[in-house]
Structures are given as structure tokens and as C-alpha cells.
Amino acid sequence: MVVNSDAIITVENLVKKYDGHTAVDGVSFEIERGEIFGLLGPNGAGKSTIISILCSLLKPTRGRVNIDGFDLITNTNDIKKIIGVVPQEISLYPTLTAKENLEFYGKIYGLSGKTLKSKVEVLLDMVGLTERADDLLEGFSGGMKRRINIAAALLHRPRILFLDEPSTGVDPQSRRRIYDTIHDLNQEGMTVILTTHQMEDAEKLCHRIAIVDKGKLIALDTLEGLLKMVGENDIIHIAAPEILTEPVKSIQQMSNVRKVSMDEGNMTIQLVHARESLAGIIETLISSGTKVESINIKEPDLETLFLHLTGSKLRG
Ligand SMILES: Nc1ncnc2c1ncn2[C@@H]1O[C@H](COP(=O)(O)OP(=O)(O)OP(=O)(O)O)[C@@H](O)[C@H]1O
Ligand SMILES: [Mg+2]
Incomplete structure (x- = not known):
């Protein structure tokens, strides 16, 4: 050997x-x-x-x-x-x-x-x-x-x-x-x-x-x-009773943002460096009159990697 x-x-x-x-x-x-x-x-x-x-x-x-x-x-x-x-x-x-x-x-x-x-x-x-x-x-x-x-x-x-x-x-x-x-x-x-x-x-x-x-x-x-190995994308989830199309468009045009998807009162933003962009995103939503109920940031971690590699969760 x-x-x-x-x-x-x-x-x-x-x-x-x-x-x-x-x-x-x-x-x-x-x-x-x-x-x-x-x-x-x-x-x-x-x-x-x-x-x-x-x-x-x-x-x-x-x-x-x-x-x-x-x-x-x-x-x-x-x-x-x-x-x-x-x-x-x-x-x-x-x-x-x-x-x-x-x-x-x-x-x-x-x-x-x-x-x-x-x-x-x-x-x-x-x-x-x-x-x-x-x-x-x-x-x-x-x-x-x-x-x-x-x-x-x-x-x-x-x-x-x-x-x-x-x-x-x-x-x-x-x-x-x-x-x-x-x-x-x-x-x-x-x-x-x-x-x-x-x-x-x-x-x-x-x-x-x-x-x-x-x-x-x-x-x-x-x-x-x-x-x-998981890629660079962070994810921000925002829950609000109503989100207008205008702020969504502005968020889509931000330089760090890769993709924005909407599902009823939930907005999911895929982006790089979520923490840097968070203030701008919230400001855009609030100035358009959106009532933000909750914000959740998910950065890639070993759990995401394990899921990515095996298709199952690390924690049983
Ligand atoms: N003495 C033994 N006889 C038969 N099977 C065993 C024995 N020790 C471990 N195994 C089996 O070998 C596999 C690996 O077990 P091992 O204890 O190495 O896992 P582990 O990663 O340390 O798990 P844990 O996180 O639960 O400690 C399991 O399927 C277990 O059931
Ligand atoms: Mg063990």
C-alpha cells in the first residue's frame, strides 16, 4: 500500500x-x-x-x-x-x-x-x-x-x-x-x-x-x-396575505436574485448572498404596501447536501 x-x-x-x-x-x-x-x-x-x-x-x-x-x-x-x-x-x-x-x-x-x-x-x-x-x-x-x-x-x-x-x-x-x-x-x-x-x-x-x-x-x-456541491443558492421565504405584481417585478430585477416564485400568500426567492439583499427586498415590499407576516432564510447546509446526494434526510 x-x-x-x-x-x-x-x-x-x-x-x-x-x-x-x-x-x-x-x-x-x-x-x-x-x-x-x-x-x-x-x-x-x-x-x-x-x-x-x-x-x-x-x-x-x-x-x-x-x-x-x-x-x-x-x-x-x-x-x-x-x-x-x-x-x-x-x-x-x-x-x-x-x-x-x-x-x-x-x-x-x-x-x-x-x-x-x-x-x-x-x-x-x-x-x-x-x-x-x-x-x-x-x-x-x-x-x-x-x-x-x-x-x-x-x-x-x-x-x-x-x-x-x-x-x-x-x-x-x-x-x-x-x-x-x-x-x-x-x-x-x-x-x-x-x-x-x-x-x-x-x-x-x-x-x-x-x-x-x-x-x-x-x-x-x-x-x-x-x-x-449544493450550489450557491440561498432561499428566502416570505409570507404575506397579498403581494402585488409591481414589487415582485422589482425584486426579480435585483442583481443577486436568480428566481422568484409565487404560491398564494407565499413568495420564494432563490438568490445568492441572501443576507445582503434582505433589507432591499423588505423595503421594496413594505413601500408597495405589502403586509409581511413572516420571513425565513435558508442557506445551504450539510442537511441540504445530504438530501441532494441521497434523496433522503440526515435526521431520521
Ligand atoms: N454487532 C453487530 N451485529 C450485526 N449487525 C451490526 C452489528 N453492529 C452494527 N451492525 C449493523 O451494521 C450497520 C452499521 O452500524 P453502525 O453501528 O456502524 O452504524 P452507525 O453509523 O454508527 O449508527 P448510529 O448513528 O446509530 O450510531 C447497521 O445496519 C447495524 O445494524
Ligand atoms: Mg454509531
């Missing part, structure tokens, strides 16, 4: 079958050193299966994976030393405190004494839970548990961090904290790979996004590059 020198992970023709059902269907991609890479797709797309194979938790049916120079099948132990894994299911002990959970995992990694103590303190601070260090896990929210799970995956200073659905079932405050933690780790040079079915994770966190559907990789690019 030809390994790109900037790539920290190379995946070639990955296939995973469960009892004849193909969950991953010939997927190839590369992850650059130092990037935050997202696998985005709906439930059952194959995201957890792909990430579990990359973490050596699951054996592929076919295909090759190279992680920082190590082959997934022949160098599993070397790989385990350089990766941290935050699974989709929380794997912590409810009857131990946050600190005790982290100490338990630290000991598995061979840490002890002062090193372990200070490491646990630093990580609790990083995920914003220093004040809850001595509370039992069973009293924690889903978001707090996930933050402890992230801390547990960092005890051995991994070079690469895998997170399976880091923000699912997480309150907004924890989500922000998780975003900050991932961002800070990446700034320190860590390569991060995450799966998500939430557009927000992909949009706010990832340098590049791979869109996965039915076991196949259907697009891979930066957010900007992916959105270009």
Missing part, C-alpha cells in the same frame, strides 16, 4: 460484513496528521463500525488500515499505545467517584503515585469537572459522564484520539466544554477522528468531513467544499 507522508491514517477498501449484512462497503480515505476529521451520517450508516475497526476493537472482513506507520492487523499493540478511544457507550463505574474512575483507568495504563494524581487533576480541569472530582458517577448527567470518558481516554497522552458520537445525549453546556476540549487538544497537535449524526458537530469542529451512508463514503471535503 502506498502511504502518503502527511497522512497519519490510511484506509483502503475497507469492508465489514456482519452475518452476510454489509455494514461497511469498500471505504477508502486518508486522515492528515493534526486534523480534526469527522465521519457524518445517519443512524446505521456504518460510522461506529468504521471507527471501531480503526481502534482495533473490531476486525475488518477485508481491506487495509495503516495508523502512523503501523499495520492494523500485524501491529495492533503498537497502535493501542498511541491512540485514545472514547466509545459511543459510556464505560465508567457508577459507584466510584470521578477521580476514582480516572485513577482506575490510569493504573491500567501503568501510572501510579504522584504522576497519576497530577495527571488526573489536570484532566479533570481540562474537562471542567474539578469541583465534582469526589462525587459518585451515578449522580452525573450524560454530558458530565462523557467528559469523564474523554478524560479517561487521555491518561496515556495518545497521539490520535477517536470519539464515537461525542455530543449525543449531551446538554448544551457539556457540548460546549467538549468542543473546547477537542479544540485545545488539536491545537496541541493531537489528530482527532470523530463520528456524529449531528451537523453542528461536523460544522463547528471538523477540518474535513466524510459523509457516510449505507456503508459507503459518498463525499469527503472541507465544509466549504461540501457546500459548494
